[in-house]
Amino acid sequence: MSEFHVPVVDISPYVAGGTAAERATVAAAVDAACREVGFIQITGHGIAPAAAAGLAGAIDDFFALPLETKKRWLRPAAENRGYTAPKSETLALSLGVQSETRMKDFFEAFNVGSAASDYPEAALLAEHYAENTWPEVDGFRDRVDAWRTEAGRVARTMVGIFEDALELAPGTIAGLARHPIEVLRMNNYALPDGTTVELDEDFIGMGEHTDYGIVTILWADRAKGLQVLHGGEWHDVSPADGALLINLGDLTTRLTNEQWLSTLHRVKPPIHVVDGIGTIQRRRSAAYFFDGDAEATVGPLPGFIDERHPRVYRDVTVDEHIHAKLRGSRAGVVNTDAAREADRVLNAAR
Template sequence: MSTFHVPAVDISAYVRGGTPAERAAVAAAVDTACREVGFIQILGHGVAPEVAAGLAGAIDDLFGLPLEVKRRWRRPSWENRGYTPPKSETLALSAGVQSETRMKDFFEAFNVGSSVSDHPGATLVEEHYAENTWPEVEGFRERVDAWRVEAGRVAHTMVEIFEDALGLERGAIGDRAAHPIEVLRMNNYALPEGTEVQLDEHLIGMGEHTDFGIVTILWADRVKGLQVLHGGAWHDVSPADGALLINLGDLTTRLTNEQWLSTLHRVKPPIVAGAIQRRRSAAYFFDGDAEAVVGPLAGFVDERHPRLYADVTVEEHIAAKLAGSRAGVLNPDAGREATRVLAAGA
């Protein structure tokens, strides 16, 4: 029987201003989790239950609408905003993995994020800060924005913890996120009623992939489906009640020269009594400034740890990843991630 579990860490010492000893204990626990698993459950994050309930209600209200209504809010794939219909993405391509047998991922999604108008006076790579499309759903924007504010706060807190856990000076990571590319992706894992589908091993809710940026703050309901690659096998992950899931992104992997690895994960369809059970999640991607240059930090490169990555801008990295997942172009720069996927027999 598998003994795999996602470590739970109470980060309240960073949220409420704990003692140096309390903060050091949190940082040490996070370091261990990031080196051994790459996924963390955090408690003591300070997000009020009513804010999470508001997000869940907004997700339900949006995805409960007819498909033809939701399609009105579709945007070009490169803008990374608005509605994504079912079976229009293949996340495995972003990780450099091609499979002729796999159907398109069957989740539907809605994306909002930081926009040019959120950063007056800043010189931005505008295609990564597109203005949002807001659906005509009562109270949707207010509920979603309330969650975005809290998720952003948690992301900044996690960056601070990461710096302490890695023994870095304050700002070593955070200074790359003065005006971060920030996307909240709300996901619904269900096919429209009446859709015919073969329930076999090739059916995938969201293909195996790593997240692109620095850190992801994930709210998810407790329906099974999310799986993490660890020790060469896939393991089910469900958050504890009230917990948020934290996973590392590729940029943190590059900064640490793979001392911390971005976590390969996927969503398999939750099937109950021969039918797909609905599952919801919302991933807040904290990706850093578009123009920021990311490569292994000096302290993580030595004779025993040769430099594994060339420098890349956040913009270049995100563009290559999105071209894979949303435009169907195999990512040629994801060789290290692809090797990990293929080694697991995914």
């Protein structure tokens, strides 16, 4: 692999009342990172270490339960809530890059998100705003909601930085997210203690994919596993101590007509192999997806279309886009509207 670094940006001027000049420096750094890499590490985000520790503890407490116990909180795939068992999804199908529809991604997850009851005054598309299921784990909801509130604040801060970085009028992107589809997905990559798995070419923690919405706020262990596609190669990424990873989603790519690209990434957990039998080093992460209002229409903004940059995306509603992505990853229906992202995967070094 060639040398690769995810830029680190201190966003504290946007969190703690910096000067206009300090904020402009942050916006310029974010613009450069989004044009060149599509992944950013942020410090100065203002989330207390205790909130991260609470989230990690909640993840540990839930995923330590027996599999059959966790399956009590399975939900229909269309609702995107509750527990996801290992090998229930194939993220690569959200890009349409895999012909075989057998689910194979070796991760388990638990999802919570914004619900229709959070916005009683709005007429919402119910599919995207399902009520949450909370497992019977002491303090789980309080710890998870504390993190989700902070991640939502950081996401909105990043939207403001994006608007400045792209020289957009305030509210241009924020106006697409007045009652956003918002999901916190807590992931666990592991096998029960003392068990092993036979390795084959299909073994992967989470298949290659782009995130679906505007921006993702990612908390992750520093254990290896996350890989980002850049320059036609896959590169390992681990967050700096105390940093959060920020990656662009497809909707931001559409808004900027690919001047900012959603980042293709995957997870391949570290495996210790003896005689073809492997054990997995445990890895945890929690991705907060900030995806915009379901009924909002998203397409290239006028300032990003010119002779050098012809329009490459049609307008879609957030509902249409998210629905097609989830039908791929969770229902096994190949997404046929992701040709540009799929080409990047298929052309990458494997």
